[in-house]
Amino acid sequence: MTGAGGEPVRVRLWDPLLRVYHWLLAFFVIAAWLLGQFGPLNMTLHFWCGYIVGGLLVFRLVWGLGGPRPARFTHFVTGPRKVIAYGRGIFRREPSHWPGHNPLGALSVIAMLLVLVAQVVTGLISDPDDFINVGPLAGQVSRATSTAAVGWHNLGTWLILILVLLHVGMILYYRFWKREDLVRPMITGWKMVRRED
Amino acid sequence: MRLILAAAILLTPVAALAQDDAQRDALKARQGYMTAVATNMGPLAAMAKGDLDYDEALATFHARNLAALGNYEVEMHFLPGTAQGEVEGSHALPAAWQNLDDVRAKHNDFTAAAAAAPEGVKGGREQVAAVVQSLGGTCKACHDQYRAK
Numbered sequence: 343m344t345g346a347g348g349e350p351v352r353v354r355l356w357d358p359l360l361r362v363y364h365w366l367l368a369f370f371v372i373a374a375w376l377l378g379q380f381g382p383l384n385m386t387l388h389f390w391c392g393y394i395v396g397g398l399l400v401f402r403l404v405w406g407l408g409g410p411r412p413a414r415f416t417h418f419v420t421g422p423r424k425v426i427a428y429g430r431g432i433f434r435r436e437p438s439h440w441p442g443h444n445p446l447g448a449l450s451v452i453a454m455l456l457v458l459v460a461q462v463v464t465g466l467i468s469d470p471d472d473f474i475n476v477g478p479l480a481g482q483v484s485r486a487t488s489t490a491a492v493g494w495h496n497l498g499t500w501l502i503l504i505l506v507l508l509h510v511g512m513i514l515y516y517r518f519w520k521r522e523d524l525v526r527p528m529i530t531g532w533k534m535v536r537r538e539d
Numbered sequence: 540m541r542l543i544l545a546a547a548i549l550l551t552p553v554a555a556l557a558q559d560d561a562q563r564d565a566l567k568a569r570q571g572y573m574t575a576v577a578t579n580m581g582p583l584a585a586m587a588k589g590d591l592d593y594d595e596a597l598a599t600f601h602a603r604n605l606a607a608l609g610n611y612e613v614e615m616h617f618l619p620g621t622a623q624g625e626v627e628g629s630h631a632l633p634a635a636w637q638n639l640d641d642v643r644a645k646h647n648d649f650t651a652a653a654a655a656a657p658e659g660v661k662g663g664r665e666q667v668a669a670v671v672q673s674l675g676g677t678c679k680a681c682h683d684q685y686r687a688k
């Protein structure tokens with residue numbers, strides 16, 4: 343994927359909707375997380391944050407299937423060979439200029455999306471036996487499932503924390519070690535990338 | 540001497556069994572108590588949501604049961620050796636035994652909310668909803684800390 347001459351060019355990589363989606367997702371996942379962990383006994387606000395995250399995930403699915411190229415799953419879901427090839431350069435002290443989610447970062451994107459989908463689903467069917475914070479679909483599943491869902495939802499809490507910290511940590515690593523700012527492109531859409539093949 | 544030894548050997552497992560029984564019973568009683576509380580919460584929560592029409596007599600009936608259950612001393616069911624991992628089927632966290640005073644306090648919050656329930660549910664659906672909110676908060680506060688997920 344080295345472009346002609348390898349010279350990076352400035353392109354409009356991320357479309358406006360994807361950028362708005364990204365920051366809304368970040369905000370509402372963090373809000374849901376903090377409300378779940380430290381919020382009031384009545385979890386109505388937490389539920390609403392969760393519903394919004396669910397809606398954003400539906401948008402992401404649609405965008406991943408039929409959105410602009412860099413947003414599509416087919417554009418960034420790759421096989422192990424590409425991941426390993428990319429991984430070889432991870433310590434190199436230079437920007438990746440990758441036109442989109444790089445093969446390694448894509449793994450983290452997929453993991454975050456899957457865990458968030460699971461988090462929303464388990465939340466919807468959770469019954470924590472307090473009669474005030476019962477997931478709206480808890481009645482549609484067996485009692486054993488709605489009780490177990492509380493445990494899965496709690497497990498998801500920690501998976502999300504780990505994945506989000508990894509995500510933020512890698513962005514800092516790119517910024518300070520590889521000298522590549524990945525945040526600005528997610529705000530303005532513009533990024534210096536190698537031309538695509 | 541040999542008799543005493545033989546008796547001791549014979550009786551040790553019996554004593555251990557009796558001990559297990561006490562713990563299994565405490566667990567059954569604890570979970571049964573919670574089930575009784577939940578069974579009385581169910582109709583009130585359904586009424587609060589509107590799944591069940593408001594019925595003052597029915598609401599008062601369950602609220603009185605909750606008030607009675609609230610007066611119950613739960614400590615006896617927090618027998619040592621009945622935490623999760625110590626007896627099969629327990630979902631009570633060991634932290635409960637390290638903070639029995641706090642468990643007591645959380646139970647007292649439930650007692651207070653339940654004591655106000657029989658009068659509180661009178662009037663209509665909204666009143667029931669307010670009672671369910673205040674009761675439910677006390678369940679969550681204790682489960683968050685002392686019940687395994």
Ligand code: HEM
Nearest residue numbers: 374375378379389392393395462465466468470475496499
């Ligand atoms: C991105 C989405 C979500 C995140 C990050 C999230 C996070 C959390 C966290 C951190 C907790 C506290 C965990 C604990 O202490 O056990 C929690 C609890 C809970 N969440 Fe979510 N949640 C999300 C979506 C949802 C949704 C969509 C629902 C359902 C409408 C939901 C329902 C619940 C319930 C019922 C609890 C209480 C479980 C308990 O009392 O132990 N969550 N969530």
